[in-house]
Amino acid sequence: MKINLLLFSLFCFSISLFLTGCTVPKPAPVESRPVSKVKKPSEALYGKKKNASADGFYTVESGDTLFGIALAFGQNWRDIAAWNGLSNPNKILKGQRLKVVPPKKVSEAIAIPLESQSSVREGEQQGMEVDNDDKVVKVDKLDDEDTLVDMPTEVNPNNLLSWVWPANGQVIEQFSESNSKGISIAGLSGESIFAVSDGKVVYSGNGLRGYGNLVILKHSGDMITAYAHNQIIFVKEGEQVSKGQKIAEMGMTEAERPKLLFEVRKSGKPLDPLQFLPPR
Known part of the structure; x- marks a missing residue:
C-alpha cells in the first residue's frame, strides 16, 4: 500500500514538471519613451542665441530663465530684475518683454537765458561776441591747458x-x-x-x-x-x-x-x- 502511494506521488510530481515546462512566459511589454535631449554645457549656461530689439528689449521664450537671459546679454540678473521691476526673479512669462540693456540716463534740459546787453559791464569781456538775433549761447575761450579728446565711435574688443x-x-x-x-x-x-x-x-x-x-x-x-x-x-x-x-x-x-x-x-x-x- 505504501509503495502504491509513493508511486502515485512520483507520478503527480512528474506531471506537474511537464506542465510547467510547456508554459511559455509572456514577454514584458515594450514601452516607447521619448529620449530627452541633453543640453550641452554651453547651451545650459547661455541658452540659444538671443537677440534684443532695437530699443534694448528681449521677448521671453519657452524655457528661458532670468539668469540665462542675463548671461546671454552680458548683464547681471539682479540689474535686469531692477530695470524691469521684477519682485520675483524666478517668475518670468513667455512673451514678456524685458529690458536687457542699461536704461539711458536722461539729463534734464535747463534753459539758460541770454544775458541782456545791459547786464554786461563796459569793457568787460564775456567770451565770444554773439549777435542777439542769433540766439546762440556764448562760449568762453578755452584755456591753454584744456585739451579736446576724440572719443572712438566703436569699441574694438581686441583693444579693450x-x-x-x-x-x-x-x-x-x-x-x-x-x-x-x-x-x-x-x-x-x-x-x-x-x-x-x-x-x-x-x-x-x-x-x-x-x-x-x-x-x-x-x-x-x-x-x-x-x-x-x-x-x-x-x-x-x-x-x-x-x-x-x-x-x-x-x-x-x-x-x-x-x-x-x-x-x-x-x-x-x-x-x-x-x-x-x-x-x-
Missing part, C-alpha cells in the same frame, strides 16, 4: 585690455562654434585660476549642470568670461576683481580630469578666447 592667461597649463581642447564654446586648459588640482582682466563677478556658484564650480566675470565692452570646473572659488557675486587676481583653484568638479574650461562672450556671442590671450 591686455589680458593675461587664466591658468598656466597647456590647451587640450580648442574653441569650436559647433561643439566647444571655449578652450580647456589642463593642470593639477589646486593650481591658481586668474581673472584675465579687470571686471565684476556676476556669478559664483555650482548651480549649472556640466560646469561644476563656476565663476563668471563681466568686463568692459559687454565682454564676459567664464571659468568652470574649479575646486575652490574665492570671489563672490558683485565683487570687483583685478587683472591677474586669483579667483579660484583648478579642480575637476563635473569633469573627467583637473582642468579649466574658459569661455569668452561679447553681447552673448561666443568668441575664441585665444584671440584675446597673449601668445606663449
Whole structure:
C-alpha cells in the first residue's frame, strides 16, 4: 500500500514538471519613451542665441530663465530684475518683454537765458561776441591747458585690455562654434585660476549642470568670461576683481580630469578666447 502511494506521488510530481515546462512566459511589454535631449554645457549656461530689439528689449521664450537671459546679454540678473521691476526673479512669462540693456540716463534740459546787453559791464569781456538775433549761447575761450579728446565711435574688443592667461597649463581642447564654446586648459588640482582682466563677478556658484564650480566675470565692452570646473572659488557675486587676481583653484568638479574650461562672450556671442590671450 505504501509503495502504491509513493508511486502515485512520483507520478503527480512528474506531471506537474511537464506542465510547467510547456508554459511559455509572456514577454514584458515594450514601452516607447521619448529620449530627452541633453543640453550641452554651453547651451545650459547661455541658452540659444538671443537677440534684443532695437530699443534694448528681449521677448521671453519657452524655457528661458532670468539668469540665462542675463548671461546671454552680458548683464547681471539682479540689474535686469531692477530695470524691469521684477519682485520675483524666478517668475518670468513667455512673451514678456524685458529690458536687457542699461536704461539711458536722461539729463534734464535747463534753459539758460541770454544775458541782456545791459547786464554786461563796459569793457568787460564775456567770451565770444554773439549777435542777439542769433540766439546762440556764448562760449568762453578755452584755456591753454584744456585739451579736446576724440572719443572712438566703436569699441574694438581686441583693444579693450591686455589680458593675461587664466591658468598656466597647456590647451587640450580648442574653441569650436559647433561643439566647444571655449578652450580647456589642463593642470593639477589646486593650481591658481586668474581673472584675465579687470571686471565684476556676476556669478559664483555650482548651480549649472556640466560646469561644476563656476565663476563668471563681466568686463568692459559687454565682454564676459567664464571659468568652470574649479575646486575652490574665492570671489563672490558683485565683487570687483583685478587683472591677474586669483579667483579660484583648478579642480575637476563635473569633469573627467583637473582642468579649466574658459569661455569668452561679447553681447552673448561666443568668441575664441585665444584671440584675446597673449601668445606663449
